[in-house]
Amino acid sequence: MPQFRHLLTTVAGALLITGAIPAVAQRATPSFHQWAATPPMGWNSWDCYGPTVTEAEVKANADYMARNLKSSGWEYVVVDIRWYVGNDTAHGYNEKDPAWNIDQYGRFVPAPNRFPSAAGGQGFKPLADYMHAKGLKFGIHIMRGVPVVAVQRKLPILGSKATAADIYTKEGQAGWLRDMYTVVAARPGAQEYYDSLFKLYAGWGVDFVKVDDLSSPYHKAEVEMIRRAIDKSGRKIVLSTSPGETPIAEARHVAAHANMWRTVGDFWDSWEQLKEHFEVCNRWAPYIGPGAFPDADMLPLGRLGIRAERGDDRMTRFSRDEQYTLMTLWSIFRSPLMFGGDLPSNDAFTLRLLTNPEVLAVHRSSTRNRQLFRQNDLIAWTADDPNTGDKFLAVFNAQDQELLPETEAVWASGMITRQTPGHRQELTADLGGARQLYLNVRDGGDDIAWDHADWLNLTLSDGQKTVALSSLPWQKATAGWGQVAANKSVSGGALVVGGKTYASGIGTHANSMITYDLPAGFTRLTGEVGLDQAGAAQNTGGTVRFLVFTKNPYRPMPADSSRVAVALESLGLQGPCTVRDLWTGKNLGPVTGEFAPYIRRHGAGFYRISAVKKN
Known part of the structure; x- marks a missing residue:
């Protein structure tokens, strides 16, 4: 048997190298991957409200989602960081005199001045019930570790004789927010602490938890404790790890424990950051799998910065071409889609961007998603339609005015x-x-x-x-x-x-x-x-x-549009084909040999290519 297993591993590795099977086929499929078999889609409060979002604002975004986005597959409403601080501040956390809200077992609970329905020890259950009544799902953000204030007060751990002061170390504490200490997995009470957290969240009806300061650097022991705690909680809670880049050497491990994991640090409405995603997504594409998705981070679209960490109240700085690039790349890469803008402030263009049925179908169910080529800053990605044999093609023009050395x-x-x-x-x-x-x-x-x-x-x-x-x-x-x-x-x-x-x-x-x-x-x-x-x-x-x-450091500007030629044979297609533009819904007619659209600088094209069936 050992020799047989070695032979299977060798054959699978050879097939992976040649591209005959995707990398994800080699890993076992944990049952929790069924909880998010397609990439999660939702709204997160961070890009709008930083650490200061209120219950009324969360509900307003949920109401908009239920009316306008739920039918397109959008379902998660996620309250991001520091919902347990009653006096937090925008443009920088209040770490001088935070008004903590914490229970007798060292677990943070919602600040009732921001979330009135949490008063009387109800926690987030009333807000989760509000989401569920609308057919939506509810999520929260937490920081990895045990609260510093729980350690200082030596609060007991539910289900253990230990206290918070028995399970912590200062090693690995986040430098950017010092609310938490690292939990030492080997100590008595450590697993029980995480078990108690997710027991509480399950009781509230939480469907999604984003755990920050977990992926970069990668805290393997706490990843494993969190996975066990979710499995013990009795509730199907989707796990998202943050921030990035998650070490790619841990790709197998994180995929075996989480539903989504970050591939980058915080992503904002910056073209430079968006352009970097082409390389990052190409690096992570082999690890896309059912229920386990590399996460290219949130969609900084629509109205941002109302009380956020980055910039002032604004509509996204991305041009419309750049917004198409963002949505096209995230869709063909099958990244989770977490919208960062204030949904009630959406304009018609943003709503159309989020609800295009043909684009979202690629995001939901395409397979063998991969970069086809990169020729300097002209880039092509492709994927398969597993139901029809059609090919999806995304082409990008990421050319910039280059700087002198x-x-x-x-x-x-x-x-x-x-x-x-x-x-x-x-x-x-x-x-x-x-x-x-x-x-x-x-x-x-x-x-x-x-x-x-x-x-x-x-x-x-x-x-x-x-x-x-x-x-x-x-x-x-x-x-x-x-x-x-x-x-x-x-x-x-x-x-x-x-x-x-x-x-x-x-x-x-x-x-x-x-x-x-x-x-x-x-x-x-x-x-x-x-x-x-x-x-x-x-x-x-x-x-x-x-x-x-002291002289103009810019090289001449590239053309406004460039031709991106794709040989149909490179997609596995022979003979005449038809092309459909997914963003416009227009059929572009037959092509033979190659398809070569002109793409605006910083823009994208997204297509379905079908072989013409012979009579």
């Missing part, structure tokens, strides 16, 4: 990270006789979107007099997230780098460009650059590079 800059900082002494570096640049100045910040590629970057005490000199650059108006300023700000950080706070506060400077974010017209005669720029405290305080902080250019 760092070697063309008159000054470059090199990489600045949380490990850089003081998180800063001095700047001295010779500007020669230039009449324009370009301040460029580039992301270091660490998959952490907290690249808060500061230009500090920048001073122009002509050899005799000096001018503070922040006193001059810039000609143009763009930031990868948020808005460039004079004399404050991009997140709106003071400019703080390495524990030092600066009165003069410019706050921005990777990737960004700030352009100035230089006063005549000024030939020297001095100052400092650094990673703002808002970025440095994260688990691994940001990674940024600062560059100074």
Whole structure:
């Protein structure tokens, strides 16, 4: 038998390499995968309301979903982080004097001033009942671990003689929110603590739990305890792990324990972040399987930032072309779809984007989802319709106006990270006789979107007099997230780098460009650059590079549209075929040999291709 099992493993591995079977066919299918056999679809409060959402706002979004989205498969309504704090704040958590709501067994419960129906010890049950009455499902966000306040109070653990103080360690505590300590799996009471949590959630009627600070870094022991606790709870609770990137080396393990797991950090309405998803989705495509889905994170569409962590109240910064790209990639990759915008604020375009039946059918039931090719920034994905033999094709034009290399800059900082002494570096640049100045910040590629970057005490000199650059108006300023700000950080706070506060400077974010017209005669720029405290305080902080250019750092702009040619043979199709545009619902007529649509820059096309049946 051992030799036979080895032979089966060898054959399966060979078939996987050749693409004859998908990777997911090799793993056993746990029963809990049946609880979310297709990628979950729902709404999450984070992108709108950060840690401050109220019961009334949750219900308003649920009402909209029931009226407008439920018939298209949308069903989960998820209350995100810190629902147990009565006085939390937007644009940064209240960690100074949080008003905790916690029961006698060290389990957080909803703040009744924000969730009135939770009063009297009812927890989230009345709100879950409200969802269930509308045919929807209810979810919550929690942080991995045991509450610090429960440890400090030595609160008992239900079903154990241990207290919270017996099961914790400070090792691995999240750097970005210090509500929780790590649970040590080997200690008596550890499993019982997680069991007690999910027993409580099951009693409330919770259908979905997103567990934060679990995937990156990957806490394998707590993943396993959570899985056991859900299985013991007696309720079918879908498990989502966060944030990302989940280590791909743990792909098999997380798929065996969770229904969905994050592939990236927090994703916002930034084209740079969206473009990075092509590589990430390609990396994770082999691990898509029934009931177990790599999660490309939420859909930052519609109205965002009402009281959120990123930016101000706004409609998504994505152009319509970029929104089509987002929905097309998430659908053919079969990522869970968790809408981040305020649903009652949706416009007609956003509603159509979320309810296209042919696009959602690909998301729901397509198979063998994979990248077909990437030719620079022209990209094609494909998948199969298991019922008809048709092929789905998604094509993308991710071309950008490219930047000159760092070697063309008159000054470059090199990489600045949380490990850089003081998180800063001095700047001295010779500007020669230039009449324009370009301040460029580039992301270091660490998959952490907290690249808060500061230009500090920048001073122009002509050899005799000096001018503070922040006193001059810039000609143009763009930031990868948020808005460039004079004399404050991009997140709106003071400019703080390495524990030092600066009165003069410019706050921005990777990737960004700030352009100035230089006063005549000024030939020297001095100052400092650094990673703002808002970025440095994260688990691994940001990674940024600062560059100074005195000539236009942009290469010529690509064409507005580009032809993306796909050989039908590469899809496994021979002879004449018909093409249907899934977004417009139009039949495009017969094609032979290749299909080559023109796709707008940052845009996408999504098609069903069918072989013409012979009479």
